[in-house]
Amino acid sequence: MKLTVQTFPIANVFYSEDIPYSQNAMAGLPPGLLIRSAKLVWTTLWQTMMGQMAPSSKAGDYQRPESAFRQWIKPEGAYPPAPNRYRLIVGMGCPWAHRTLVTRALKGLDDAISILTVNPSPDEGCWVFDTPFRGCRTLPELYRQAKPGYKGRATVPVLWDSQTATIVNNESADIIVILNEAFDEWAARSEVDLYPDALKTEIDTWNDRTYQAVNNGVYRCGFAQSQAAYDRAVAELFDALDAIDQTLAQHLYLCGDTVTLADVRLFTTLFRFDAVYYSLFKCNRRRIQDYAHLGPYLRRLYQLPGVTQTCDLEAVKRDYYGNLFPLNPGGIIPAGPDLAYLKAAITAK
DSSP, rough: OOOOOOEEESSEEEEEESSSOHHHHTTTHHHHHHHHHHHHHHHHHHHHHHHHHSSOOTTTTTTOOOOOOOOOOTTTTOOOOOOOTEEEOOOTTTTHHHHHHHHHHTOHHHHTTTTEEEEETTTEEEEEEEETTEEEEEEHHHHHHSTTTSSSSHHHHHHETTTTTTEEEEOOOHHHHHHHSOGGGTTTTOOOOSOGGGGGHHHHHHHHHHHEEEEEEEEHHOOOSHHHHHHHHHHHHHHHHHHHHHHHSSBBBBBSSOOOOOHHHHHHHEEEEEEEITTTOOOOOOGGSSSSSHHHHHHHHHTTTTGGGGGHHHHHHHHHHOOTTTTTTTOOOOOOOOTTTHHSSOOOO
């Protein structure tokens, strides 16, 4: 039986069209029974939608699925580096896609790697092209074109090869490494190395720490399906943020006084934190701008050459508040916050 869900003004009760309904009869129910009935129906629907949107463990912990395309661009490989051959498919609200835009900006790859944007459809639950790309209206269609029979998630970012018409990679952690090292011949800032050999071990250590507790940690808070799962996630998140704040008391960036991919990966989460994760994902112990060192650190990264242009706060708020229906059923998008503090002059450390 297919469940068709609609909303009515009486206590925002959800019901199935397959169940007989009388507005007068519903309105005449005792308030306690009405509230309990609404809670039961909404909780059931919420768990069903969350299970599809954010798979979890039996304990209610959010578990992010693995990426499916993990090829690399190498001179002697199937996908050699070349200008204007590859393009990034991104959603402006997505923090994982944002990493690739920041890396592209810091390296000065605007003329070598083009951008194609998609937008999330609140009704279809997938990314949609503004205009069809290769005959595809949605990103899942493009995934199936690249890999017939594909049944996995269709996520951004996507590193697309125009020559072979396929997906090279859809894992942001891989793509930012590729952008850092594969296109220096055409980079406007080829001297920028965000993953230097001397710091790779330290960068990898930071990436492991920040991924679970912070980058994915905010989602573990927002998508938790039990109180215990949320409590674990929020404790790990703020323990990690406190530790990072202490580290930044000693130097400008995570690995010293040089920007690295560890900072890029952390930045896109921090940029969204006060606007989205603090409220919508219940990460509300502290704002990033309230930290003594994390706040200035975020401002410093935001003002690096080209980075500000990759930051679209309105798209972020529209995508999170407008499209994560189980977390914000009303779809109301908040007015703030004001980004003036990110644009303020940076004082010497």
